[in-house]
Each structure stands twice: as structure tokens, then as C-alpha cells.
Amino acid sequence: MIEVRDLRREFRISEKAGFLRRAHRTVAAVDGVSFDVAAGEAVGYVGPNGAGKSTTIKMLTGILVPTSGTVRVSGVDPSRQRKELARRIGVVFGQRSQLWWDLPLADSFELLKAIYRVSGPDFAKRLAECADLLELGPFLTTPVRQLSLGQRMRGEVTAALLHAPDLLVLDEPTIGLDLESKERLREFLAELNTRRGTTLLLTTHDLDDIQRLCPRLVVIDHGTVLADGPLADLSAEVSPERVLVVDLDVAVEPLADLPGVVSVRTELGGRRQHLAFRRDVTTAAALIAAVAARAEVHDLSVVEPEIDDVVRTLYARRHADRSVGNVGVPHDSR
Amino acid sequence: MAEAIYPRILHARLRGQLSYRASFLLDCLAQAVAQGGEVVVILVLFNRVTALGGFSVDEVLLVYALASTAFGLSDLFAGQLNALPAYIREGTFDVLLLRPLGTLPQVMVSDLPLKRIGRVFTGLVVLGYALPHNDVVWTPWSVGLLVVTPVAGSVIFSGIWVVACSVCFWLVDGQELANTVTYGSNTFTSYPISVYSGWLRRLMAFVVPGAFVAYYPALALLDKPDPLGGPGWLGWVGPVVAVLVAGLAGLVWKTAVRHYRGTGS
Amino acid sequence: MVAGTATNVVFGLLRVAVLLAALGSTASGRIAGYDVAATVTYVWLGQGLLAFVVLWGDSALANRIRSGDVVVDLYRPWDLQTALLAEDLGRAAYCAVTRLVPPVVVGALLFPFRWPAPERWPVFVVSAVLAVLVSFGMRFLVNASTFWLLDNRGVVALHGVGTGILCGLNVPLDFFPEWARFALWFTPMPAIMQSPIDVFIGHGSLWLVVGHQVFWAAALFGVGKVVLARAVRKVVVQGG
Incomplete structure (x- = not known):
């Protein structure tokens, strides 16, 4: 067209x-x-x-x-x-x-x-x-x-x-x-x-x-x-990390050692944990299973990166790497 | 079918205006009087002299009437070109480019301020006075010439308008310069060209072909020899000049729009 | 500014041609005391004064009345009429250089021109300023009519046509028949354009011409004041 x-x-x-x-x-x-x-x-x-x-x-x-x-x-x-x-x-x-x-x-x-x-x-x-x-x-x-x-x-x-x-x-x-x-x-x-x-x-x-x-x-x-x-x-390309938010029944130590998890932020004294994970290393399902093995999961959600963050990151990266060339890969649809 | 588009646009434009009847009539009157200002000048001058450039008052009025009618007619359509700078500035011109029609006719019919009929009205009224007060020999030929002249003249004026306004595609404040040419031609053609001299006459009568709007046709109608020595057939070539001017104007417009879209300079 | 001057020059050339053709067809070569030099001076000075006094196209106040913004102007701690006049005089001072002088220079270079005697210059300056005052007074009234008539195009058109023909722009008022001249001096029209030109080329009685201007400048300003006061009362009562 x-x-x-x-x-x-x-x-x-x-x-x-x-x-x-x-x-x-x-x-x-x-x-x-x-x-x-x-x-x-x-x-x-x-x-x-x-x-x-x-x-x-x-x-x-x-x-x-x-x-x-x-x-x-x-x-x-x-x-x-x-x-x-x-x-x-x-x-x-x-x-x-x-x-x-x-x-x-x-x-x-x-x-x-x-x-x-x-x-x-x-x-x-x-x-x-x-x-x-x-x-x-x-x-x-x-x-x-x-x-x-x-x-x-x-x-x-x-x-x-x-x-x-x-x-x-x-x-x-x-x-x-x-x-x-x-x-x-x-x-x-x-x-x-x-x-x-x-x-x-x-x-x-x-x-x-x-x-x-x-x-x-x-x-x-x-x-x-x-x-x-x-x-x-x-x-995925710009921010390969997604975040799994789990509400646990009891507080546990930050679950930073689970496979694929990059960083952890805890709330409510460890009862709510934000686990940032790389989707190229693990899947949400696998991670949920790994969490469930450690503690009783009360509630959970997976947070996708916001689109404005994506675009903003694209701009920022492009400006930072201007001398290197395109970071975003132009997609060839032929 | 294709021909029906522009009349339909015009028809729709007209309906909008007639809803404000009172101000419409006032506007109409104002236009008529504005165009008639030159009549006052002519009458005041002839209060003091008996001839102007070798022409009597009634003869000058005939020239004026033919020119005014032609200018009024062209103002109806080509006058809309005065809105061109606004169209370019506000992006309306881009919208015209998105339609499967030529841009020039679209601009011309984009509005039809009927009040401009007032100018034609003035021309016709003075014509109605001037014709019986001059020795016009009525033959089928002279009648034909009388009918054709305002039409050919309005095409010439419109061509001048198009060429002058095309400047706006290059210059931001080109409108005022364009007005100099268009309204200047209106004033110029209101008098016999024998009134002017030197390069001003050559420029406005022949480069801008103002002499063919009213002067030469009036000489032919009056069966009067040209005080400047031009041959008699010049009175009959108005339509030919009109066609040439229209063709040239079309070319200039095309070039201007091409420049606007970016293949020009 | 360049484009505006170009317009003045073209119309100046056309006017000079027509008027000189008229002079040429008389036995004496002069009409109503105008010889070639006086006629040329009349035309080019008129083309310069046109923008200086603003014959047409001043609708700033009318637009503010229509949009309602005028309320802001009315509640400022100033006299609106005087403020606008000050603004207009500033504009005129600028126009004197950019619009008044260029056509006069063109005319003086291309044609036989008549400069005023040295002692007339100060009077001309006074007369030109008075012309702006009279023109302002009329424009103020035309604009103020918008307080009562939302669509004042009729008034604007009448004003435009009247000033165009009757202030002496296109043909000297001295060329008019006796009765018309007599009637015109009872109006402010000549004071806008013909008067400063008369002072410049030395026509008519200086004191009569300037006195007529002073009268109309004061009268129009006074009427404007009354009109504005009424308009303010109307705005206050009706809320604009």
C-alpha cells in the first residue's frame, strides 16, 4: 500500500x-x-x-x-x-x-x-x-x-x-x-x-x-x-525486562537469586516483591512457578513497560549512541 | 459530470451568504460606490476641461464603463486569489492539493462574495449612460463586440490576477505587490491610454495588456481613429489576447504550485 | 513597507498622468491655480500622506470590541481614547519616515516639484499632525460604532468611500465645482489630506486652513469622548 x-x-x-x-x-x-x-x-x-x-x-x-x-x-x-x-x-x-x-x-x-x-x-x-x-x-x-x-x-x-x-x-x-x-x-x-x-x-x-x-x-x-x-x-528490544509483582502471604527475603531475575524491590516488609526479569532468560510462567516453590503466592501481576518509556528510551539511546549509528534496527518487511 | 462540480461548489457558497441579507445589500452598495469613485474623478475633471487625451467626457465614460464591467466580472472569481496568502499560511492550500481537482479553479470558487456584483453593477450603469450618449453605429458586429468585450476583458484581468498573485508562493508579503498590479490595472484601464505616456503606457497597456480591455474595443465601437496611430483591427483582437493571457497565466500558476510543492527552486 | 511604497508609487504615476493630461488640454496649462509643479507635488504628497494619516483599514478597536477584549482596556487606569491617540501618533511618526517620505522623494526626483518656502515647513508639520488627529477622530468614531452595531461594515464602507473621494486624495478639492467645495469645508474631510497639501504647496489662506483643522480635531475628539462614555455605561450595564 x-x-x-x-x-x-x-x-x-x-x-x-x-x-x-x-x-x-x-x-x-x-x-x-x-x-x-x-x-x-x-x-x-x-x-x-x-x-x-x-x-x-x-x-x-x-x-x-x-x-x-x-x-x-x-x-x-x-x-x-x-x-x-x-x-x-x-x-x-x-x-x-x-x-x-x-x-x-x-x-x-x-x-x-x-x-x-x-x-x-x-x-x-x-x-x-x-x-x-x-x-x-x-x-x-x-x-x-x-x-x-x-x-x-x-x-x-x-x-x-x-x-x-x-x-x-x-x-x-x-x-x-x-x-x-x-x-x-x-x-x-x-x-x-x-x-x-x-x-x-x-x-x-x-x-x-x-x-x-x-x-x-x-x-x-x-x-x-x-x-x-x-x-x-x-x-522487548528497548527494555527487555518485565516486572512480576507478587503478593506473598508471609514476608520472605528478597528473591534475587531466582533464575532470570535482575533486580528486586520489596514493599510491605517483603510481603510484596517487584521482580524484574529478563524475558530472554526466563518466562513469566517459569518464574511464577519458582516463586511459588519458595512461598505461598497470594496475588500476582506482570507489568509491561509503558510505551512512552519505550519511545523515550529509544530517543535517549539514539542520542547517546549517535556516533555509533542506529540502535533501533530498521525492520525489513520485504 | 466533471463540469458540474464547480457550479455546485459555487451554489453552496451562495446559499451561505444570502442568510445575512441586510449587510449583504450594504456591502454590495459599498462595492458599487467604491468602484464608482473614479466616475467622480472623471466628472470633476471634465468640469474643468473639455477633453482628456483626445477623448470627450462621454467617450471616457465608455472606456471606463467597459473596463469597470470587465474588472467587476473578474473580481467575482479571480478576486478570491487575494485570499491565497491566508490559504498558504493556514494550510488550506494543502487541503486543496488533497482533492482530485485543479488548485486554481478550487481557489477561484472557494468563495464567491456576491457583494462584488456591486462593481459590475457600477460598470453596467455607466455603460447604460455612455452608450446612448456616444455615436455608436449599431451593426451585428458592434453588438457582438459590445458583448464579447467585458468577457474578454475579465479574462485578461483574471490572468493578470493569477500571474500577480502567484508571487505569493515566493514572497510572504507578495499580496500587496500583487494588488499594485491588479488594482493598478483597474485604474489604468479606466482612462484612454493616450492619457499616459512613456514606459508607463508601454508597461501597463502592452506588457500588462490593459489596452485591450477597454481602450481599443471602445475605439472600434466609436469608429474613432486611434490618436496614437494604432491600426483599427486592434479593437477586435481582445478575445485573442484573452486566450493568450489565460494560457500564460495557467503556465505561471503551474510553475508557482510546482515551486510550492518543492520541485521548483 | 517596500510593497506599500511600490503601491503608492504606481498609483502616483497613474494619478499624475491623468491630472497632467487634464492640465495639458487647457489653454493656460493650469486648473484652479494648479500648474504642473503644484499638481505633481499634490499627487506625491497625497500618496505619502495616505499611509501617514491612515485613510482606511484601522479596525483594531472594532475587533477588540467584537471579541470583548475591550473590557480589559476600559478597566485599565488610563483614558482609552488618549491611549489610542498616543499609539496612533507614535505610528504616524514612524510612518513619516517609512511611508510619507519615500513617495515624495520619488516624485521630487522624477518630476518638477514644488518645495514650500522655509517658513512654511513648521506650519506643514503642524498641519500634518492635525491631519492625523482629525483622521484618528473619525476612525475612532467609526470603530466605536461597533459598540452598538456588531456588524458595522456599512459604516466602515461609507467612511472608506467618503474619505477616498472627498478628502482630496484622487483629485484636488479645488477642481470641484464651487457649490461642492463650499459644502465640503463644512465637513472634516478636507482636513485629513487636502489641508496639509494646501499648506505645502501654498494654496489658500494658511490660518483658515489650519484653523479648520484645529476645529475638527477638537470637535471629533470631544464627540469621541462623549461616545466612549456612553459606550462604557452600556458595557457596564449590559456586561459587554
């Missing part, structure tokens, strides 16, 4: 260098990015502000032309076949609207129907579906400028789906939304991906979006791909 190879985009920045004189320098916002997205995948494209996310999205959607490298999206070259691409993909920008500000939502949809040449029955079917799942009914006839942000975003997503695109690109779709709207939107997108098989690519700062929607993550920083892979693998 998406094929990106050695993508690079430079910007010329001009700065004042004295009266009337300007100095120019070239900055690469995207610097050699490669990744693929297969049909039906849902991929999160994450990274800190200024990492090159939006620039990549603009090149994928045909707004910007790459300085070098190749992009193919839905079988076309976005920079050369902009209009053809527009018919095949849907795009939602969290911070700019593609609806008509002073028209009722329904009228905006009618216009998009004409613009994308959607047939009457298809249009009616898709709109009914979205209206049902996103509960657009109560505000279909309200002018867009009077909608709440959450209502508007539901409208934006519907607008991007009216021509039944195979790929939906979302740039910060949940930014500024309240919790309920976020959840409703995530649910809808998850359904779209699993039921419809619509491919999703989304940038976000909200790690809940990723946890909920994206089995796979592409992490970008300073214009290059830091890591690419399933969320679980990334967590």
Missing part, C-alpha cells in the same frame, strides 16, 4: 545576516526514510515535534515533492499523480479542516460526493454507515463552524471516507479531543481497520492511540527512522 525508499526532503532556510543580506542553509527535514506498509496494516508513525512526521505525511499525500528518494502510495507516485492519488486515499488533518466552514455538515458531504464523483447509492450507504457508527445524526444539519471539536473531527473522518479509500492517513487525529471523543474515534478506526481492511497510517502524540490502534510502530527522529516493528518487539 505504501512503499517509501530513501526518502529525503530538504528545506532552504533563509536567515537575516545583516541589513538586507540573507544567508541560506539547507536543512533535511526527512533524511533517508524507508518503510513499507502492507494493505490492511495499521501503522503508527511517531516521533517528537520537528522529527519529520508531517513532512513525510505531506510527501505521502502528494502535497510536497521529495527532494530525492521514491514514494509509491496505493500504486501511484504521489508527486506526479496527485489527482489520481486523491481518489484512492483519504486524509484527515487534525488541525486543518477540509469541510466548508459556513455550510452544514451534510452540505459539505454533498460537495465531496460531487468532487470525488461518488455515485448516489454508494454515497448514501457510506454516509449512513459513518453517521450510524460516529453518531453524526444530531448535528448533520449544523454549520461546521458551530460544531465542537469532537463533532467536527467525526465529520472530518466521514468526509475522508466517502469515496471509500483503501488507505486512510491521519495526522494527529485526536489532538485536542476530550477523552470520550478520543475513545469513540479510536473504536471507529479500529473497526474500520479490522472489519473493512482499510489501511491506516497515523501520526500522533497520544500513545493511547498507538496502543489501541497500531500493532506496528515506525519511530522517527531527526528525519531518520529510529525503529520499526511491532509494538511488543520494540518494547
